[in-house]
Ligand code: GLC
């Protein structure tokens with residue numbers, strides 16, 4: 001089978017050896033608030049803080065060819081023009097390699113005895129990309145050639161940049177000073193920020209006007225200045241500002257030259273914006289240029305970035321007999337969790353960066369993947385999220401990262417949302433032991449003066465469910481539960497309505513969710529354990545446990561279909577996900593949540609539900625969301641039935657929810673089933689890269705299911721709850737390292753032999769040899785600071 005690349009475990013890199021991957025295979029750079037997306041051909045863009053409002057580079061969605069625009073270096077060597085990353089010229093290279101590492105990407109191209117090695121990274125503590133371009137004459141003759149840099153500026157607001165041409169084409173402004181090309185559109189009025197693209201040596205020519213550089217009728221693959229070996233030395237006034245430097249270089253055989261480019265972003269205080277009329281204050285940009293003037297400085301910054309990632313990834317290391325497992329756990333899954341935490345669902349090659357903000361449920365789930373890595377940031381995120389809650393326990397479904405305010409366009413009404421706050425907070429406290437967070441004073445809807453403790457927020461989250469029960473004593477679904485596409489109160493026949501925000505019928509709705517019911521039981525138990533641990537009023541704890549028990553009874557009574565858990569009741573009170581349904585007889589979410597909650601375990605319901613999931617939902621590439629897929633539009637179910645069968649929420653393999661079944665299987669002690677389900681969705685185990693299409697090093701949200709035209713095709717890679725959930729499944733359920741309030745519980749459920757886990761936990765460092773008998777044994781290790789080497793028999 002065709003391979004486009006391979007893992008380099010020792011360097012924590014993925015190495016792409018063929019630039020024509022089936023889809024751009026991207027990486028992310030940035031750790032604080034300056035972020036970049038970079039593909040294996042150096043396409044992509046960067047932004048500061050907010051992908052919509054502070055976009056630095058322009059990117060074209062839906063372009064042909066796709067992934068056009070990025071940081072391009074052109075080499076003109078005689079009559080040949082080529083790029084180290086192959087695109088945009090696509091001149092065949094003698095050698096090509098792209099190494100995606102932890103927060104950096106290195107692209108190397110070689111052509112006719114000239115090698116160009118470009119290292120891209122975002123240094124810690126600076127708002128910029130550094131590009132170190134190293135050129136080497138690998139041939140036997142002296143070489144004279146030209147190097148061009150090129151980026152195209154976005155006019156800041158990524159949304160209006162694509163729409164408002166009557167204004168945009170007149171606003172572009174630049175300045176040129178020293179070795180730096182500045183982009184200062186709108187800085188004269190309300191913006192306090194500009195961008196720049198500079199280099200650490202004098203250039204031989206430049207351009208800042210796109211038309212001059214590229215030509216009206218050319219594409220990025222044939223810029224007229226590069227073809228001619230010239231620069232226009234153009235100054236952009238309106239139209240489309242860009243930045244390009246030209247260097248005329250000569251290299252003796254074996255000789256190298258290194259150039260350091262800095263693509264940066266600067267904010268200035270209003271009173272410090274200008275040094276003279278119309279002349280921007282460049283002090284901060286200059287300081288950034290000075291910070292990366294030499295190779296030694298770049299080496300030091302790059303080493304610092306490595307230390308950052310090494311320190312994080314050293315917190316959980318497994319050594320087992322399965323290399324695919326080790327590289328997923330030790331490198332890529334944790335890395336993806338970090339990226340998902342940073343970006344939520346905003347910017348990827350499937351999310352435009354202009355649509356969604358931070359999701360209430362998404363961000364809470366993302367916490368589960370990073371609480372062991374960056375607990376302080378997790379803490380802040382919990383407070384930010386809780387601050388968007390309403391006094392009745394409901395919450396804004398999304399908030400904007402720039403303002404941290406709830407998003408009014410979407411509003412609330414997703415009845416699973418409140419429970420995720422309990423989920424996220426419990427995950428954080430189990431990892432950190434920081435019970436103090438519960439005393440933090442947190443407002444409602446960000447309104448000063450409304451503060452109550454975080455613990456009170458959790459209480460009202462819990463209460464929001466018991467305040468909103470339906471006719472069977474099951475939770476009312478509201479606009480939707482976790483499944484955004486099961487819209488039971490929407491009833492839309494108007495394509496201009498949003499399935500998520502339209503409710504054409506709610507009065508008298510009987511729509512209830514078994515997914516929320518399972519979530520409520522599982523999280524309710526965890527909540528009660530937390531309350532108990534902190535010594536809350538036993539009467540209240542009792543009340544919580546009673547509500548949980550009542551929900552379990554309701555599920556057993558009205559949520560069991562004979563072979564599996566029902567999915568929901570619709571507006572009219574009819575069953576969804578039942579054998580009696582015409583299509584969509586069984587769904588994954590309720591099997592996952594009700595088995596994780598162990599509802600009816602004694603009566604054998606969990607085993608039966610898991611068997612049914614295996615029998616009906618499992619296919620070659622994972623577990624589909626529902627089956628049979630909907631083949632027509634059901635107005636009473638909404639968006640789920642709008643997708644062609646086999647895709648997304650309509651019988652796609654929605655990887656996010658596969659771990660629920662994996663954990664359910666592990667809790668039932670069924671190691672073989674848990675492991676098989678895990679391997680199917682984990683990219684390191686997937687063999688057919690061409691079929692999968694998307695990056696073989698990260699999970700994707702969705703893989704086309706058995707009913708699709710091409711089962712196994714992956715989509716929506718990178719930003720997905722799959723990252724945190726597979727992390728939870730593999731680290732806790734399979735490898736069995738379960739953080740508790742007062743220690744670690746080791747309880748593996750995986751059909752492999754002895755393995756070693758090195759795990760930092762609070763102030764402790766555990767080095768565990770786990771002798772896994774496969775018999776379901778467990779050992780509790782009470783928390784104690786310091787280094788500990790233990791052999792554990794399970
Ligand atoms: C997307 C959303 C998530 C939702 C899921 C299922 O991944 O980000 O919030 O739960 O789809 O619809």
Ligand code: GLC
Nearest residue numbers: 483484485499500639648649
């Ligand atoms: C669509 C998608 C779903 C996503 C939602 C976000 O419904 O199918 O996955 O969560 O949009 O609004």
